[in-house]
Amino acid sequence: MVFAKEDVNYSLYLVTDSTMLPPGTTLYSQVEAGLKNGVTLVQIREKDTETGSFIEEALDVQKICKKYNVPLIINDRIDVAMAIDADGVHVGQQDMPIPMVRKLLGPSKIIGWSVGKPSEVETLAKWGPDMVDYIGVGTLFPTLTKKNPKKSPMGPQGAIAVLDALEEYKASWCRTVGIGGLHPDNIQRVISQCVATNGKRSLDGISLVSDIMAAPDACAATVRLREMIDRTKYQFVDCELNESFPTAVSIKSVISQVSSNRPLVQHVTNKVHQNFGANVTLALGSSPIMSEIQSEVSELARIPNASLLLNTGSVAPIEMLKAAINAYNEVNRPITFDPVGYSATETRLCLNNTLLTYGQFACIKGNSSEILFLAKLNNDKMKGVDAGSGKNDDALLARATQIVAFKYKTIAVCTGEHDFIADGTFGGECKLSSGTAGVTAEGLPCVMIENGSIPIMGDITASGCSLGSTIASFVGGLDPTGNLFDAVVGAVLLYKTAGKLASTRCQGSGSFHVQLIDALYQLFHENKPEKWSASLKKFN
Numbered sequence: 001m002v003f004a005k006e007d008v009n010y011s012l013y014l015v016t017d018s019t020m021l022p023p024g025t026t027l028y029s030q031v032e033a034g035l036k037n038g039v040t041l042v043q044i045r046e047k048d049t050e051t052g053s054f055i056e057e058a059l060d061v062q063k064i065c066k067k068y069n070v071p072l073i074i075n076d077r078i079d080v081a082m083a084i085d086a087d088g089v090h091v092g093q094q095d096m097p098i099p100m101v102r103k104l105l106g107p108s109k110i111i112g113w114s115v116g117k118p119s120e121v122e123t124l125a126k127w128g129p130d131m132v133d134y135i136g137v138g139t140l141f142p143t144l145t146k147k148n149p150k151k152s153p154m155g156p157q158g159a160i161a162v163l164d165a166l167e168e169y170k171a172s173w174c175r176t177v178g179i180g181g182l183h184p185d186n187i188q189r190v191i192s193q194c195v196a197t198n199g200k201r202s203l204d205g206i207s208l209v210s211d212i213m214a215a216p217d218a219c220a221a222t223v224r225l226r227e228m229i230d231r232t233k234y235q236f237v238d239c240e241l242n243e244s245f246p247t248a249v250s251i252k253s254v255i256s257q258v259s260s261n262r263p264l265v266q267h268v269t270n271k272v273h274q275n276f277g278a279n280v281t282l283a284l285g286s287s288p289i290m291s292e293i294q295s296e297v298s299e300l301a302r303i304p305n306a307s308l309l310l311n312t313g314s315v316a317p318i319e320m321l322k323a324a325i326n327a328y329n330e331v332n333r334p335i336t337f338d339p340v341g342y343s344a345t346e347t348r349l350c351l352n353n354t355l356l357t358y359g360q361f362a363c364i365k366g367n368s369s370e371i372l373f374l375a376k377l378n379n380d381k382m383k384g385v386d387a388g389s390g391k392n393d394d395a396l397l398a399r400a401t402q403i404v405a406f407k408y409k410t411i412a413v414c415t416g417e418h419d420f421i422a423d424g425t426f427g428g429e430c431k432l433s434s435g436t437a438g439v440t441a442e443g444l445p446c447v448m449i450e451n452g453s454i455p456i457m458g459d460i461t462a463s464g465c466s467l468g469s470t471i472a473s474f475v476g477g478l479d480p481t482g483n484l485f486d487a488v489v490g491a492v493l494l495y496k497t498a499g500k501l502a503s504t505r506c507q508g509s510g511s512f513h514v515q516l517i518d519a520l521y522q523l524f525h526e527n528k529p530e531k532w533s534a535s536l537k538k539f540n
């Protein structure tokens, strides 16, 4: 078979493993089930098979690949690929050097390379377009098919760094597939999040092993995977993600929805915040539950209008946090993430990054230090959980908020005297290859909320954490037709207005705390956003 290499379809790339075949199936039958239902590329990867059997297997698979007009790639064994005249090979960083592989195979074969970091992209770019045709970008997530993983998983942010390097070094010919720990529960998130910073490219395909090779019904499994990859909308919350500019009317509608739906807001939050957050949630007509019980997260997530606030100020066991993220993502219920003290210590940085890799968040909220650090615009460590006192200008904070929104395809909120909110959800769009069609962080909708200086808001503990409770309550209370951006903006406007009102009624920080809850209660129940004192400005 002669392939025009540029026409190869990388979208659903099946890698074999004969050690995981279910009873009653063969390598051949599983590959055929995949090919019949939408696999576009096959790689034989058999780490423990003797040469003789490997060749026999490869010849069998080659026949079936030819029948479906799908290229066959051989992992590592250049000799086997040459012996059977396969369509290409895939090699790792420790295998035969690429220039030698190309010399042996000639110009027309497909060569794939495993890549995990930007410096490897620099190397392939120096070789030019005649060497590497595609890269396997990984390892994305933990996986059982790598027996001795040398590196820790890179997550979507690691893949973004590789895509950025391909753009930087102008390796436009090189295609990409995500690899490692990809399953139906994370494929759409990976397609949506793994977009180069310039918006010009996303992954060209998803490669996987076990979801087809180990599937008792590989036909049905492939149909499901194919459908998932072809779907261009990633509906990670069951409400509207379409772009909007919030108005008093739309915010009034959000509050009416929250009032009638009375969301259950599960708080996994720090000890300092728990009582305050529960009372703020109640003031907003919602039901708080402060729970860190791992075995009940799935049940809680399935309660109508459940919403999760995940605040890492002081933390539950990591397995519990992961289970909670999984449970809410699985049923498309919103998660509001507050990475408290993100850059204060290495431990916090590592923990929060692990959680960010692990799921899709409806909203990521932080103070200016946290958001600047997440956006990589400031490398100063925080002193504890409070925002630094350094003056930051509005343009910089808006930019940081947009960057965080873009990187995590979320609604990002940056708090301080002025609050910034950017919508990076792209209406839930997720597309292979073309990314965000060139739209970058700077192009994202962004608003600024202000109400004059209210320094006393920073003088009580967990005021930012309770803004998290307010956001979680609003996004959880939406109808399926309600808009996510409206809900987040509405929550921040309400909170800022309540802060101002409370500051005029209080006598010091102790009574401010009480007055803030009273003001939230009053403003929420009146539901007259057209009268609120905080102002909303379009920043972009």
Ligand SMILES: Nc1ncnc2c1ncn2[C@@H]1O[C@H](COP(=O)(O)OP(=O)(O)OP(=O)(O)O)[C@@H](O)[C@H]1O
Binding pocket: 340, 366, 367, 368, 385, 386, 387, 415, 416, 417, 418, 419, 452, 453, 454, 455, 457, 458, 460, 461, 462, 463, 464, 465, 466, 467, 495, 496, 499
């Ligand atoms: N100087 C200020 N003027 C007006 N509003 C402020 C000011 N400082 C903070 N706020 C408001 O107070 C709330 C908390 O913001 P802050 O940036 O202090 O969060 P945080 O540091 O994460 O809080 P915490 O960790 O104490 O929970 C936000 O609603 C923010 O808008």
Ligand SMILES: Cc1ncsc1CCO
Binding pocket: 270, 272, 273, 313, 314, 340, 385, 461, 462, 463, 465
């Ligand atoms: C004081 C404090 N310490 C950990 S979390 C928290 C609440 C404010 O972020």
Ligand SMILES: [Mg+2]
Binding pocket: 367, 385, 386, 387, 458, 463, 464
């Ligand atoms: Mg603070």
